[in-house]
Amino acid sequence: MDTITHTLFGLTLYGAADKRDLQTNEKRALFVTTLVGSQIPDSDVISRLWDTEGMYQMWHRGITHSIFLVPLFALLIYILVRLLFKVTDIRYFWWALLSVFIHNTADLFNAWGTGYFEPLSDVRVTFGVIPIVDFVYWGIFLVAWLIARRVDVRHTVYRYAWAAIVVHVLIQSAQGAYLYQSYAADHEKVALSASFIPTQFTVITKTDESVSIYSDSVYQNPEVQYELTSADDADLAPLFAENKEAITLKQWSPFVVVVEDDERLGLYDPRFFDGESSFLYEYIEL
Incomplete structure (x- = not known):
C-alpha cells in the first residue's frame, strides 16, 4: 500500500484502542507505537543509498516485510516507547506486533507483493486483489472518523471500521480467486492486478510467447485489452x-x-x- 494508507492504518489502530483509563504519556506511547509500527517495514527505502547492483526492486518490500521480522520490529518499538515514555505495560509490544503485522500482510494483496517468507524463500508473494491506493480503505477511514467525532465511545467505531476493511478484503479476494482459477485452466501463467474500481480486475495471462491482458469482473464478460508477444x-x-x-x-x-x-x-x-x-x-x- 501507499504511505498515506499505511499511516491511516496506524491512526485507525490507535483509534480502535480503548484509551479511557490511560494517562497522557500512555496515550502518547500508544500513538507512537501504532504509527511507527505502521511505517517501519518501509524503512527499507534507505537501501537505495547503497544499491550498486540493481537489487532495490527485490530489497524494497523484501526482508523488512517478512512475517519473521514482525516480532523483532515489535520488540524494537516496545523498547523505544519504554525509553521515551517510561511505560512498561507489555500490551505496547502486542500493539506494535499487530501494527507491523497489518502493514506486512496488507502489502500481500496488491500487485507489488512482498518477500513475506524471506529469508526462507525469496519468492515475491502477491495476490493482486487490492490496488496500491485503495480508495475504499480511505472511504472507510473517513466515515469512521466523521462518526467517531460525534460519539463518546470512539474506539468502538474504529473497530467496526476494521471489520469493514476485513470484509472488503475478503470480498475482493474471493472475486480474484474465482477469476484466477477460471483463467488458470487455459493458460500457463496468470497474474491479477486490481483496478481502482472495486470488483474490477486486470487479468494478465501468458501461454508460450503469447501474453494477453484482459479487463474482467465476476459481473461481466472478459474484454481483451492488449495482445502481446x-x-x-x-x-x-x-x-x-x-x-x-x-x-x-x-x-x-x-x-x-x-x-x-x-x-x-x-x-x-x-x-x-x-x-x-x-x-x-x-x-x-x-
Whole structure:
C-alpha cells in the first residue's frame, strides 16, 4: 500500500484502542507505537543509498516485510516507547506486533507483493486483489472518523471500521480467486492486478510467447485489452551484462514480456502495461 494508507492504518489502530483509563504519556506511547509500527517495514527505502547492483526492486518490500521480522520490529518499538515514555505495560509490544503485522500482510494483496517468507524463500508473494491506493480503505477511514467525532465511545467505531476493511478484503479476494482459477485452466501463467474500481480486475495471462491482458469482473464478460508477444528465445545475456536491474526485474515479476527489435533488447512486467509500455521496463539500446 501507499504511505498515506499505511499511516491511516496506524491512526485507525490507535483509534480502535480503548484509551479511557490511560494517562497522557500512555496515550502518547500508544500513538507512537501504532504509527511507527505502521511505517517501519518501509524503512527499507534507505537501501537505495547503497544499491550498486540493481537489487532495490527485490530489497524494497523484501526482508523488512517478512512475517519473521514482525516480532523483532515489535520488540524494537516496545523498547523505544519504554525509553521515551517510561511505560512498561507489555500490551505496547502486542500493539506494535499487530501494527507491523497489518502493514506486512496488507502489502500481500496488491500487485507489488512482498518477500513475506524471506529469508526462507525469496519468492515475491502477491495476490493482486487490492490496488496500491485503495480508495475504499480511505472511504472507510473517513466515515469512521466523521462518526467517531460525534460519539463518546470512539474506539468502538474504529473497530467496526476494521471489520469493514476485513470484509472488503475478503470480498475482493474471493472475486480474484474465482477469476484466477477460471483463467488458470487455459493458460500457463496468470497474474491479477486490481483496478481502482472495486470488483474490477486486470487479468494478465501468458501461454508460450503469447501474453494477453484482459479487463474482467465476476459481473461481466472478459474484454481483451492488449495482445502481446514475448521474444522468449532472445539471448538476454547482453541485457543482463549491461543492465543489472533487468536481472532483478525478471526475478521479481511473476512473468515478463521480452522485447527484441532493431533498437532495443529488454523486458518488462506486463501487469503495469499502459498500451505503449510498462513503467517497470529495463532495456539496453542496440
